[in-house]
Amino acid sequence: MAVCIAVIAKENYPLYIRSVPTENELKFHYTVHTSLDVVDEKISAMGKALVDQRELYLGLLYPTEDYKVYGYVTNSKVKFVMVVDSSNTALRDNEIRSMFRKLHNSYTDIMCNPFYNPGDRIHSRAFDTMVNSMMMQVC
């Protein structure tokens, strides 16, 4: 279960940020922002190799003492960043990958909504529902 999920546009501004409400949201925003540097570094490293199978999932970006941050970039340079609680060791790599895949599918569904202009903030009910299902259930 994620603690914070963010969708960042190609120009590195946020399209969507949602975090578990009881925590300090600003801290998450900061974490996501700093992780963008790591994402950019990984993208440029990959681009040079010109692999024919572009890996969309970036893996663990960097661990802090409480959290682990994972990244995923689409072919159109839209980035998904997920912050996960470090204490939750049950989460394996495959699960993280599948969560990103679901995010990517929901994101493409939003793009197909004719009322959505690419570059706008995301206000979709369906996307919210999907993200909520992935966030930690905090009572």
Place this chain on the structure above:
Amino acid sequence: MSRQGGRGTESKKMYWYLPFISPSASLQLMNSELFTLTYGALVTQLCKDYENDDDVNKQLDKMGYNIGVRLIEDFLARSNVGRCHDFRETADVIAKIAFKMYLGITPSITNWSPGGDEFSLILENNPLVDFVELPDNHSTLIYSNLLCGVLRGALEMVQMAVDVKFVQDTLKGDSVTEIRMKFIRRIEDNLPAGEE
């Protein structure tokens, strides 16, 4: 690990048959997502142009009418259906043949009025509204109003004046999409002056 576009299994293919104009005429397939996206682009452009939901609804109806008066000829040519004897037969033909031929869905017919002149078409899924979410500032927009115009125009060409409107819409939170069709009157042949 390569990543599949997971929606591939869900995209429906619509089959549009080219008639035999030439012996090499072939089956043409079109992806329904392209159709949905095209319709969506049309509606959003109309919203930008007119800025007022009512005007957009009227335009969609007009466009649908123009499509309907032509579509009926294509339908009659392809399906070889003869004249319908009553409104019930018309309803059956619309739901089972016409909708199937053009949109690939078969709505169900319910809610006949006691006089037999009104009925409802229930569409479980409407291919025009895949992926669409209506924003809050367009709450009075009837997104699929084109369908109403098409039905009205097509039936007018076979001498039936009908009134068609949406009563339920999945985009507005209802569970199904329901179109209500009401028979108004039969349009009689009017002969040119001097005949009989």
Place this chain on the structure above:
Amino acid sequence: MTIHNLYIFERGGRCLFYSEWHRRRGPGIPQEEEFKLMFGMLFSLRSFVAKMSPTDMRDGFVAFHTSKYRLHYLETPSGLRLVLNTDLGVPSAREALQHIYGNLFVELVVKNPLCPPRAPVQSLLFRQRLDAFVRSLPYFGPRNPQN
């Protein structure tokens, strides 16, 4: 065996299209009059056939023939009427008429957004394709001198 001419009428009586191939003599009246006469006759024949039919009728009026020619008729539920005059050697031109309607008229005229519905057909492509189709029919031959 030959084909004389083709008319296409719409429900209100207007002639949308006329084309002839082997017509030996004209009617002697202006073309407008000829169209009105043809439409009026068809209308009367249709209602006559419907009234006089001994059982329930599906297609109604389909064709008539005289000692010199046969007239074939196709009417769609949308009110479009196609009339083909051939000589007596042609037993039925129903499929030809259906092909002209479904594959030529609908495809080239109805689906053309620049052709307003129920207006006379100006489309050159339609005329060409129709001509090619009619000439390709097995019963289109040079005019039989006796007819």
